[in-house]
Amino acid sequence: MTVTIYDVAREAGVSMATVSRVVNNNPNVKPATRKKVYEAIERLGYRPNAVARGLASKKTTTVGVVIPDISNAIFAEVARGIEDIANMYHYNIILCNADKKKDKEIRVINTLLEKQVDGLLFMGGAVTEDHQQAFKTANVPIVLCATSDESEEIPSVDIDHESAAYDAVMKLIENGHKRIGMISGTLQDPANGYARFQGYKRALESSGIAYDENLVRIGNYRYESGSEAMQHFIDMEVRPSAIFSATDEMAIGAIHCIQDNGLQVPEHISVISVDNSRMASMVRPQLTAVAQPMYDIGAVSMRLLTKLMKKEHVEQSKVILPHDLISRQSVANISK
Incomplete structure (x- = not known):
């Protein structure tokens, strides 16, 4: 049979109102009484009815x-x-x-x-x-x-996703990179996609580097799309010296694609991303990334x-x- 608040009150020798106060963490209950009620709840296996409580409190x-x-x-x-x-x-x-x-x-x-x-x-x-x-x-x-x-x-x-992307691309530029590819998320996504793409463009423009649409590939945030985009960059007549990825997962796909083509990171192509998930420190070489908290x-x-x-x-x-x-x-x- 279902144990009720009445059963707990009778077992503990207190009123149903006191049991209710204990269950709802009301501070106006003596410690000894609270202990007695909790012991009765444990003995009987009582579970408060969340639906009934919600109907009463509208919460x-x-x-x-x-x-x-x-x-x-x-x-x-x-x-x-x-x-x-x-x-x-x-x-x-x-x-x-x-x-x-x-x-x-x-x-x-x-x-x-x-x-x-x-x-x-x-x-x-x-x-x-x-x-x-x-x-x-x-x-x-x-x-x-x-x-x-x-x-x-x-x-x-x-x-600030645009600022995060800007800082990532500026890190590449400060290290001498001028031909920088981007693996972007969908531009319909205001944060991981469009804002990070805008940050990429702003970093290039502020450093006097012309934006080249051929250096941008749209991914879907997944590992496979990062790898596919990277293969496109590797097959270019003049490949980029660095890649900015909108997410870690696509960046790791890019790193593995670079390595599968007999190239090395960062000796041949540098890679940076935004997110700093646990995967960023698991991949080899470990991934430089802008960390989101x-x-x-x-x-x-x-x-x-x-x-x-x-x-x-x-x-x-x-x-x-x-x-x-x-x-x-x-x-x-x-x-x-």
Whole structure:
């Protein structure tokens, strides 16, 4: 038979109101009484009915998280930051994978809202009008995590992707590279794609290097697309001396393609990227990369959402976290 709050109260010799206060972490319970209630809960195997509690309080203490690709280590690190802060503030997480597909993102958003989540964290690509429409129907706070919308109407936490790409390409230029190829994400993606492409162009222009569209290949963030793009560059009559990749995974595909063609990194071609996932230090040579503070992006996003859910004062609804350039062994200095 299902154990009820009445059974726990009778076992502990206290009122049902006292059990309720203990279960809901109300501080107005004596330590000895709290201990007695917890012991009764453990003996009886009592589990609070989350649905009933939600109906009574109109809160489910649950947050929905839309993640673009659950197999990507970068997003896994963001999710860890989200979960750690959620646990700290006693929220549960419903994590949904959207496969970087707009239709699925919209469907997942609506499904989470139907489940009466108290708030929503959205990680994805472009925030389209369809996304905006789905968000407008929500009666709960929403925070964009590792992305942002052009209107800047929705609270968000991210890095400056254009600046991150600029710093990466400038690292190559400072090391004497002038013919620099780029393996880009889709330009419809405002962050990992378009913004990083703009940072690449700005670095070239600020250094007096003409932009050449033949030195840009569009990938899909996967290892295979990095390898395919690199093969294109190797087959060019005059190949680039360095490659800037929009993501680590494509960069590693490029490194392996270079090596498969009998060339070496960085002796023949240098490679740099943005992300600094765990893979960056696993590949050989280790990958020089601009580091996104992925755990912090997740943690700060969740903390911002808790403030919005609790209707606390928020000083800044658009948060830009700093990035850092981690130098390893994949970039050669050819200016000497």
